Each structure stands twice: as structure tokens, then as C-alpha cells.
Amino acid sequence: MTTLENRPNTALLVVDVQKGVVETAHERDAVVANVGSLVEQARRERVPVIWVQHSDEDLVKGSDDWRIVPELTPGIAEPLVEKNYADSFEDTMLETVLSGLGVGRLVVAGAATDVCIRSTLHGAFVRGYDAILVSDAHTTDDQTAWGAPPPDQVVAHTNLYWTYQTAPGRTAGTVGTKDVDFGGTA
Structure with missing residues (x-):
């Protein structure tokens, strides 16, 4: 139901699942593993997987901490968007x-909930995307x-408020990994 014209497709957006970002994260x-399941499902269903990778003075591009976690491997043809701000759209090639x-x-997963996930969800929504x-x-x-x-309360609160996010002509919401439907509204 996006407000963007001629944009019927869905993509999985994997945000900042980098070694230094999730090393000590809650239920890492x-x-x-859930992100990995989503990536596998998206690939099976021929849904684009777009990877986002953050860098800044504390997360230096090219460093070991900057790399995507070893459990996940971006596909050779899957776009990788580099960013320097919390919102994955801000000053990047994502759009x-x-x-x-x-x-x-967009079906959104990754880290960190209270910074880049929230900023990216809001950035997508205000730009006219449906954001799940x-x-x-x-x-x-x-x-x-x-x-x-x-952190468990940060995750729970974000899930709660995004479940009830609304705006004209756009869809938001939350869904568990096992219930993701890349073909329709969650």
C-alpha cells in the first residue's frame, strides 16, 4: 500500500549486523540466526536482500569490527549500502x-534497535515506504x-510502538521471523 508509484516489490533490509555492532548485543x-533465516527465505523467494553497513570514528571502515558477522554472507549480487548516519537513507545510495x-x-531486521533500526524505520516510513x-x-x-x-525493554518497546504506527497510504507493523510474508502485508 506504499505511496510510492510503480514500486510493488518487497525487499529485506539487513541493517548493521556487523561484528562490532552486535558483539555484545542482547540475544545476539x-x-x-533469525536474520539468517530471513535471508535464506528471501533468497528462496527471489526477494531482494539489501545489506546496510555502518561506519564512523568508532566503527572504522575496513576494520574487523566493521565486517558483517561471520554467520551471514552477503550474496555477490546483493546490494551493500554503506552509511555514516543512523538512518540508512541519509546520504546513501539506498533510495x-x-x-x-x-x-x-521493506522488511527490516538488524541492529541497533534504539538507533539505526528506529531511524531507518522512520526514514522509510516518511519517504512513503511500507515498513515492517x-x-x-x-x-x-x-x-x-x-x-x-x-535492552530487552528497548526491543519490546520498539516492537510495541511500531505495531501501532500509522500514516496515510502506508503500512507499518511487526511480525515474527516465522510469520514473515515477503509477498504481502504482514
């Missing part, structure tokens, strides 16, 4: 990639030392 292994693929609906969050395929680190809630 389960989330990475160009999605437009070229006719994508108007995979509720058990995103994670974050423990930021309680800086006043944030525990």
Missing part, C-alpha cells in the same frame, strides 16, 4: 537501489549505564 546469537528494484515495501519490523530479528546493546532501559 538468536537474532543473528536509488530500492527505486531500481521497484521496492516500495521483524520483532525477533533486531537487537541492541545494554545502554543502562547512560540511563536507557535494559
